[in-house]
Structures are given as structure tokens and as C-alpha cells.
Amino acid sequence: DTVMYSGNQASYSLILSATSTAIVDRRAGGNGTDQLVDIELLDFDTGISEGAFDLQQFAGAASLSEEQFESFIELYIAYFNRAPDAVGLNFWGTAFANGTTLEKIATLFIDQDEIRATYPASQSNADFVTAVYNNVLGRIPDQAGFDFWVGVLDAGARGQDQFILSVLQSVQEGSPDREYLDSKIDVGAYFAVHKGMSDVSNASASMALFDGTQAGIDTAVSAIDDFYADALDPSNGEFLMQVLGVLDDPFAVL
Numbered sequence: 001d002t003v004m005y006s007g008n009q010a011s012y013s014l015i016l017s018a019t020s021t022a023i024v025d026r027r028a029g030g031n032g033t034d035q036l037v038d039i040e041l042l043d044f045d046t047g048i049s050e051g052a053f054d055l056q057q058f059a060g061a062a063s064l065s066e067e068q069f070e071s072f073i074e075l076y077i078a079y080f081n082r083a084p085d086a087v088g089l090n091f092w093g094t095a096f097a098n099g100t101t102l103e104k105i106a107t108l109f110i111d112q113d114e115i116r117a118t119y120p121a122s123q124s125n126a127d128f129v130t131a132v133y134n135n136v137l138g139r140i141p142d143q144a145g146f147d148f149w150v151g152v153l154d155a156g157a158r159g160q161d162q163f164i165l166s167v168l169q170s171v172q173e174g175s176p177d178r179e180y181l182d183s184k185i186d187v188g189a190y191f192a193v194h195k196g197m198s199d200v201s202n203a204s205a206s207m208a209l210f211d212g213t214q215a216g217i218d219t220a221v222s223a224i225d226d227f228y229a230d231a232l233d234p235s236n237g238e239f240l241m242q243v244l245g246v247l248d249d250p251f252a253v254l
Helices: 066-080 086-097 102-110 113-118 125-137 143-154 160-170 176-194 200-208 214-231
Strands: 002-008 012-016 021-025 033-035 041-046 240-243
Touching (some): 066 102, 086 102, 086 176, 086 240, 125 160, 125 176, 143 160, 176 200, 200 214
Parallel strands (some): 002 041, 012 240
Antiparallel strands (some): 012 021, 021 033
16 A cells, blocks of 8 residues: 655655545656555655655545635634645645544644744733734724633633634624635635645745735735746655645636
8 A cells, every 4th residue: 555656755746636646756757647546655765754655644635625625724824824835734634524623623733833933822812812813814803802802811711722713713704804814715725725835934925925905916826836836846846735626726827
């Protein structure tokens, strides 16, 4: 159940869908394209992590519905305050597909070093609520919402891990907040799902360009296209994990 490949894992693209799994060697004269059936492990001369790459931990996100996938991408963006990285997104998406709830994932997310750099544990609840509104919704909280959520956190009725999830779940369809979040989902999915990239610095830079306007979306998409061109390089690019058939590409050129 293991396939061994020559070369660096960063020279390959893994293409996932609900019905198939393929791996492409981007090197000229390399190993070409393989369709993988009943394969568990991919072993490369040089991998992106120690040991073989376990498809069982990463290939499940393609089985999610469009609504499930978007809700999970939204969660990822809100907690990490950047576009998702494809490797991380597919790892946690697979856990979600296998039954780990959004509430559990939120708890596992909140104390990661990267997230605590954005939301320090030493923050007051008032500062935390303000930071979440700014990062998730792109605005300062309205006074009523601010007072309510600070009161909830001060009373211990909800922890910081579940608060961000609660804010996401409270966003109303058709509202400016919903439009803002949907645009962030589109940008994040373009980076990690459609292009399959995982460089965290580029993920942060891409989302930082989005300012809630169409011009901001266009700038972010242009930057992602440039990052993708570099990522495709068979010698100096990166391991790509693209998921097909779940989300439509909103920026596809027709």
C-alpha cells in the first residue's frame, strides 16, 4: 500500500477528488502521472516531513459537501487570520470528514502558537472581541454585540475557542458581514483548494491584500497567481495539493 517516488516531494502535485486520486511529477522526463487506487502511503527521496506521506490523513476533505467545505475553510481563515495552507486544510478537513466536530477543531486550534500570535492568551476579553471582529468581519464591533460577547466571556459562559465559532455562526445571510466572509472564503479557497499551495508566508500575504473591496480581491487573486507560477517550478517550487469537484473556482477565466 506504499508507492515510492524518486526525487523531491516538492516536485509533485497531488490532485484529489471524491472519486479519484492522482499524483503528477512536474519534472520533464520524470515519473509522469499516476492514478492511485487503494494506496495509503507516498514515499519520496526527500519529503516535506519525516516519514512517508499518509494519504489516509489528508485525502478525506474531497468527500465533504460544498457547504461543509466552505464552513470549514471559513473556520480555518477566522482562526488563523490568513488563507489556509493546503496541507493543513486537508489534514483538518479529513478529520472533519471523519467526524471531528467544528467545536472540537476550534478547541484544538486556539492554543496553537500561530493563533496565539494573533490572539494572545494575555489579551483582555474586550481586546479579544475587538481583534476577532476586525480579523473575521473586517470591522470594529457594534456596541451591542461588543457588550454582549464581552459579558459572555467575562462570565465564563463561553471560552475564547468557541467564541470565534459562535461569531461565524451568528453571521446573517445577505448581510455585509456575510458578503465579506464569502469573499474571504473565495480568496482562501483559491489559494489552498484550487491552486493547492501551502506556503504560510504566501498565505498570509495573499489574505492581507484583501480589504473587503473588489479591487482588494483582484489584487489578492493576482498575487496568488504569481505565487502559483513560482510553486509550479519542478525544481524550486512546492508540493501542491489540489481538490477538484467540490468548490467551483470563482476566479476561473471563462
